[in-house]
Amino acid sequence: MEQATLDEDDLFGEAAAEIEESIEEHLSAARAELPDAKTVWEAEADNVLGVLNSLRASLEVADAEDHLREAKKWYSIGSRADAFEDQAAVEESIRSVAEVIELIESLHEDVGTLTASLPQLRQALQVDD
Helix, strand or coil: CHHHHHHHHHHHHHHHHHHHHHHHHHHHHHHHHCCCHHHHHCCCCCCHHHHHHHHHHHCCCHHHHHHHHHHHHHHHHHHHCCCCCCHHHHHHHHHHHHHHHHHHHHHHHHHHHHHHHHHHHHHHHCCCC
8 A cells, every 4th residue: 555655646746746837837828928028118100099009909918818827727726736845936926927917908908098088089179170
């Protein structure tokens, strides 16, 4: 019976390592899907609406969200199995990516509001032109 326990411990150790590896792979993929700083800072457009449309397009994070969800799924399994050597570090990595995605989503919404409102403002200001 002792041999079976050793085999199970080895298998559990391998599974735990694979879970952590999967989480890190998904978090890396999520980070890779985030826009880079240059993309959100620099814009080429003829007017403000063009800049806003460009910015809004650069703030798409659906693929990053998908990878974050997968990382959270694997984290949930690993957490319940108490499989992490440093659970706080894994949690912090997930939290860090999640916070950036939340910020980008919020900004995407704000830019969308401006993009939708700006033509109305322009029209209202052109009444006397």
